[in-house]
Amino acid sequence: GENVEQHPSTLSVQEGDSAVIKCTYSDSASNYFPWYKQELGKRPQLIIDIRSNVGEKKDQRIAVTLNKTAKHFSLHITETQPEDSAVYFCAASIGLTGGGNKLTFGTGTQLKVEL
Amino acid sequence: DAGVIQSPRHEVTEMGQEVTLRCKPISGHDYLFWYRQTMMRGLELLIYFNNNVPIDDSGMPEDRFSAKMPNASFSTLKIQPSEPRDSAVYFCASSLGTSGENEQFFGPGTRLTVL
Numbered sequence: 001g002e003n004v005e006q007h008p009s010t011l012s013v014q015e016g017d018s019a020v021i022k023c024t025y026s027d028s029a030s031n032y033f034p035w036y037k038q039e040l041g042k043r044p045q046l047i048i049d050i051r052s053n054v055g056e057k058k059d060q061r062i063a064v065t066l067n068k069t070a071k072h073f074s075l076h077i078t079e080t081q082p083e084d085s086a087v088y089f090c091a092a093s094i095g096l097t098g099g100g101n102k103l104t105f106g107t108g109t110q111l112k113v114e115l
Numbered sequence: 116d117a118g119v120i121q122s123p124r125h126e127v128t129e130m131g132q133e134v135t136l137r138c139k140p141i142s143g144h145d146y147l148f149w150y151r152q153t154m155m156r157g158l159e160l161l162i163y164f165n166n167n168v169p170i171d172d173s174g175m176p177e178d179r180f181s182a183k184m185p186n187a188s189f190s191t192l193k194i195q196p197s198e199p200r201d202s203a204v205y206f207c208a209s210s211l212g213t214s215g216e217n218e219q220f221f222g223p224g225t226r227l228t229v230l
Contacts, residue, residue: 032217034217034218034219042223043221043222043223043224044206044221045221046219049217049218093217095217096146096165096212098145098146098166098212099211099212099217100145100146100163100210100212101210101219102160102163102171103148103160104160105157105158105159107157108157
């Protein structure tokens with residue numbers, strides 16, 4: 001089955017700096033790569049996703065890049081703010097018959113943005 | 116829509132007792148997923164349903180765990196008998212596979228403590 005590795009496990013940055021989280025996956029058939037943010041005691045929430053036919057996607061301060069050849073993808077957060085502090089999870093998925101996705105999650109990155 | 120609804124939000128029980136967790140997916144969604152989250156193992160997919168039919172239960176840890184989806188608006192995850200190592204946060208998520216959008220919407224989770 002799919003295996004997703006995520007690094008680093010913890011990341012501390014100063015407010016205004018950039019943060020980068022990296023993930024690798026094992027199954028070359030994976031074609032959908034979402035990123036979820038989970039605040040303490042809350043549910044995971046999707047912040048951005050990318051499909052395998054796209055190399056990069058950006059949404060305001062958040063961007064994701066995908067390198068299918070190397071089987072790795074990354075989350076980039078620019079101009080970090082204290083409210084960005086949370087645990088971030090990457091995931092990889094092979095599309096299911098019927099349009100759904102079976103997600104395999106990375107182990108998470110605890111991001112702390114310091115004032 | 117109120118989003119994915121889970122109950123109870125917290126459950127404390129004693130080893131050997133039966134535990135039933137409940138989930139109401141977002142109306143119209145055709146995929147339902149049960150996840151378990153622990154510090155040691157992260158977010159693990161236990162089982163998922165498509166149109167109320169269990170498709171893949173390979174993540175269910177053992178026979179003590181069972182899940183049902185009697186109709187499109189209700190699912191249960193049952194643990195019988197419960198053990199202390201079952202202590203975790205259990206999330207239910209749903210998605211609309213046929214829409215082309217892949218986002219899985221998570222419920223608030225049930226925090227289970229088995230003493």
